[in-house]
Amino acid sequence: MTLALVGEDKTARERLREFLRIYASVNTRLAYATDLGIPLDWVPGYTPPDPSRRRGRRRAEPTGLEWLNWCGANGFRFADVRVEHVERWLDELAGAGYSDATRGRMLSAVSAFYAKYLLREGLATQNPVSLVDRRAQHLNKPAGTPSTTKRWSFQACRALLMAAYLLAEHRRDGVRDRAMIEILVGTGVRADELVGVNLDDYRRAAAHDIGILRVHGKGGKDREVALAPPVADALEDYLRVRAEPAVPALPGQVNAAVRPIFVTSTGRRVHASHLQAVLTRLCRTFTETPRQQWLRDLMATPEAEFIATHLGPLRDTIHPHSARHSYATHAVERGVPPRQVQRDLGHAALATTEGYLHDEDNVRNSAAHELAPALHRGWLATSS
Incomplete structure (x- = not known):
């Protein structure tokens, strides 16, 4: 991987490995590497699985739309990236069929890369992700929004x-x-x-x-x-x-x-x-x-x-x-x-x-159980 976005004193591999070492878990490093487009053999502590014994879901192959690959293809240096570039990248992800949840996760990975590494190393002067209008990109989920994960009784x-x-x-x-x-x-x-x-x-x-x-x-x-x-x-x-x-x-x-x-x-x-x-x-x-x-x-x-x-x-x-x-x-x-x-x-x-x-319990105890029957009582035959 050749990136025109790092200091002259270190290679891209060294820089990206430094960023990934911020995270103690190898699984977390792999998640960021996948979303950013970092080659998996650059991930510290990662050992490729034996193909003959591999079970379960395999990691998706890079598509070229990961942030690092996209920046490289467009000739962007990190210090030169502006919010409009990030929004253009998000639009291209949407056009390629990426879900809002996936785009939101990839955007968060880019934000962490800027906030936790590039800004501290002096390789960028601002985090362009912080200026992205997440609501306009359909990525904004209000705090406290109930999760769609199924709960077991x-x-x-x-x-x-x-x-x-x-x-x-x-x-x-x-x-x-x-x-x-x-x-x-x-x-x-x-x-x-x-x-x-x-x-x-x-x-x-x-x-x-x-x-x-x-x-x-x-x-x-x-x-x-x-x-x-x-x-x-x-x-x-x-x-x-x-x-x-x-x-x-x-x-x-x-x-x-x-x-x-x-x-x-x-x-x-x-x-x-x-x-x-x-x-x-x-x-x-x-x-x-x-x-x-x-x-x-x-x-x-x-x-x-x-x-x-x-x-x-x-x-x-x-x-x-x-x-x-x-x-x-x-x-x-x-x-x-x-x-x-x-x-x-x-x-x-x-x-x-x-x-x-x-x-x-909030649903079962809702005031709607009292209000709706009262509104219909006396004129709707099915109401009590």
């Missing part, structure tokens, strides 16, 4: 925990997967935060006490989350059977000084995509015709019927991030102050937490 959360518990002894990694589901549902942590924890991030003073897990959140911000006794017990059940991998990880896969809590049989840290696979498998196991005899026997129990009833509707839409929204909503519905939920989730602003809440 309280009973669906119970069904997930029951399903993971019932299958724990029948799957090769069932005990590990159950611990991950318990933490995901019981704390509201992000999937990346969950798989990013290490052995020295967990502590528990005594049996039957709460556990404390330090998670590494966005922007390099750590926080401690409480593991209620049932959740901590599930984690310790896994730690008792967790063994150091018989096959050492390949160089670069896991730092020798870091010991992840959740590892694969080959020594690699479990990837966040594994949580999606586990959730999908739990739903399908209890909603499809079983083949093994032990599973047929299990499906005949009342517990399995309960699980199938509540996980069946989630089978095609279940996603790990829904656990985060469900945690926030169910906590507030049970009287937990929103400020505490904000701290639990690691949100910088309360408005972000409010956007997670799917408060059905």
Whole structure:
């Protein structure tokens, strides 16, 4: 990549790697690299997956409309970019079929690149993104706008925990997967935060006490989350059977000084995509015709019927991030102050937490239930 936008003292590769090192998480670095158009082999700490073992969604190939590629094609230096150039870029993204959500995310990546690196390094004098009219670009979402992420009902959360518990002894990694589901549902942590924890991030003073897990959140911000006794017990059940991998990880896969809590049989840290696979498998196991005899026997129990009833509707839409929204909503519905939920989730602003809440009580208790019938009473036959 040749970019006429960096100082003469460093190459483009060196500059962009410096920017990416601002973020502690390799997954965060990959996200910014993808949105900005930075080659993935420039990302510090990134090891390309083995193509023969790669599962799940593959990263999209560059289209040439990523910010760095677009600037290079148009001969722009970062110091010369103005707001009209950014808006022209956004228009081209829209014309190429990029959704508003994707354009908004890519614009935020450009803004972070300017604010956190270029301005501090003296490679630009202003952040042109700050002058973009997001409303005109259809990128403006008011603070506190409810998220479109699906929330799981309280009973669906119970069904997930029951399903993971019932299958724990029948799957090769069932005990590990159950611990991950318990933490995901019981704390509201992000999937990346969950798989990013290490052995020295967990502590528990005594049996039957709460556990404390330090998670590494966005922007390099750590926080401690409480593991209620049932959740901590599930984690310790896994730690008792967790063994150091018989096959050492390949160089670069896991730092020798870091010991992840959740590892694969080959020594690699479990990837966040594994949580999606586990959730999908739990739903399908209890909603499809079983083949093994032990599973047929299990499906005949009342517990399995309960699980199938509540996980069946989630089978095609279940996603790990829904656990985060469900945690926030169910906590507030049970009287937990929103400020505490904000701290639990690691949100910088309360408005972000409010956007997670799917408060059905507000709908059920709405004044509309009193006003509308009163307006129609006496002249509309169906009104009471």
